[in-house]
Amino acid sequence: MTARHLISLDDLTDADLRSILERGVSYSAGLLRHERPLADTVVGVYFRKTSTRTRTAFSAGSLRLGGQIVSYGPDDLQLNTGETTQDTGEVFSRMLDVLVARTAGDPAELRGWADQERMSVVNAMSADEHPTQALTDLTTLLRHFGRIEGLRVQYVGEGNNTAAALALALARFPGTHLELRTPPGYGLTEDVLRRVARSAALSGASLTEYHHMDRQEGGFDAVYTSRWQTTGTSKPDADWRAVFAPFQVTGELLAQSPAAIFMHDLPAHRGDEVTAAVLDGPRSIAFDQAANKMYSAMAVLEWCRHGITAGTAAPLTEASR
Structure with a gap:
């Protein structure tokens, strides 16, 4: 499986973007309650800056989709003792399936972690783009x-x-x-x-x-x-x-x-x-809108692991709005 990364919206094709949105609506409408596409998936959640909605959304969304999470705060990693970001990313990629990271800084660090095909990397907010x-x-x-x-x-x-x-x-x-x-x-x-x-x-x-x-x-x-x-x-x-x-x-x-x-x-x-x-x-x-952050996060995580092809998102009917 080739890892899919979301560092910028530019990483999504138009079809990817549309499919993630439609899948998020389907989750929000309660149409996919029994889906467990993250079974046997380990998601790392690393937040260097404060977060209420995004951190909770990806953590709760991972669990609701059958995944397991490993959560890191700003003082938890050996980055604080001088380990390089490259070495940290190498270790992450050999243990995690997905890394959701908020650095609030230069997205180049996230790009470095995404320079491999084992682990997906999701930008949970960098300085230039959310x-x-x-x-x-x-x-x-x-x-x-x-x-x-x-x-x-x-x-x-x-x-x-x-x-x-x-x-x-x-x-x-x-x-x-x-x-x-x-x-x-x-x-x-x-x-x-x-x-x-x-x-x-x-x-x-x-x-x-x-x-x-x-x-x-x-x-x-x-x-x-x-x-x-x-x-x-x-x-x-x-x-x-x-x-x-x-x-x-x-x-x-x-x-x-x-x-x-x-x-x-x-x-x-x-x-x-x-x-x-x-x-x-x-x-x-x-x-x-805040509640939809979890449903959108679920769609992003599913896309990272499996992709979402055209037609797999539930139709937008009046009942789903």
Whole structure:
């Protein structure tokens, strides 16, 4: 078996991406409760930075699919005593079937661990991209709307690894539009914008980015935000909060898209990136989104071990939404 790796969304073909999303919806809808594709599989879960949802999602998802887990915290490995990352990866690959790792740093380390064919490596968040969060987000959109194609999403906040992954994923689907409202100096990187543009040129998707909150047009299907202080990072500007203050999702902003759902990758800081009235209001699906992280993780783990071919995901019927 050749290991499949998910370090970036670029590692997925369009068919892989679609199949993982559909499989995640099927798990979320309870249509695959008796599936045990991870029987006889050992999954390592290594988190160098804090995590609630992603760590729990991959741990619980592994167990629900019949796998066993070995969990490591930031102080558990001999990396702390000087062992090289190459030697650590070599040992991992001879004992584990899948490694789910959050480094919050340079993805080159994950690429190094993936330079073998015995063990799959899943990026649970690096500094530049959070691919499993985007898969969760699109699984949530697909579960709610029954489609990704043609959806209009507004993202408000820092152009962080969550925003980068969301942009890279949505750009793969025809007719989607992503509007980003990011504070000046905190937008998407040029590299991400180039990669999004390449995908959008093929799919017919579109992206616009503004560094202000003026001239809002509304009419979005979903409004999304993320915490202002991204895990594992710090702001170079001591007065960054003043720059971020206008980029808050309020009831007034949400009212400009009357049919929109509200999404948040959590953890949330009420009163910063979003008001409590929005996060806890009737249009918020943030906690359903968090629950879908486990179902999306299950689909990713299954893909790593077995792949998911066209037609194996359950059909998207009204009963499954």
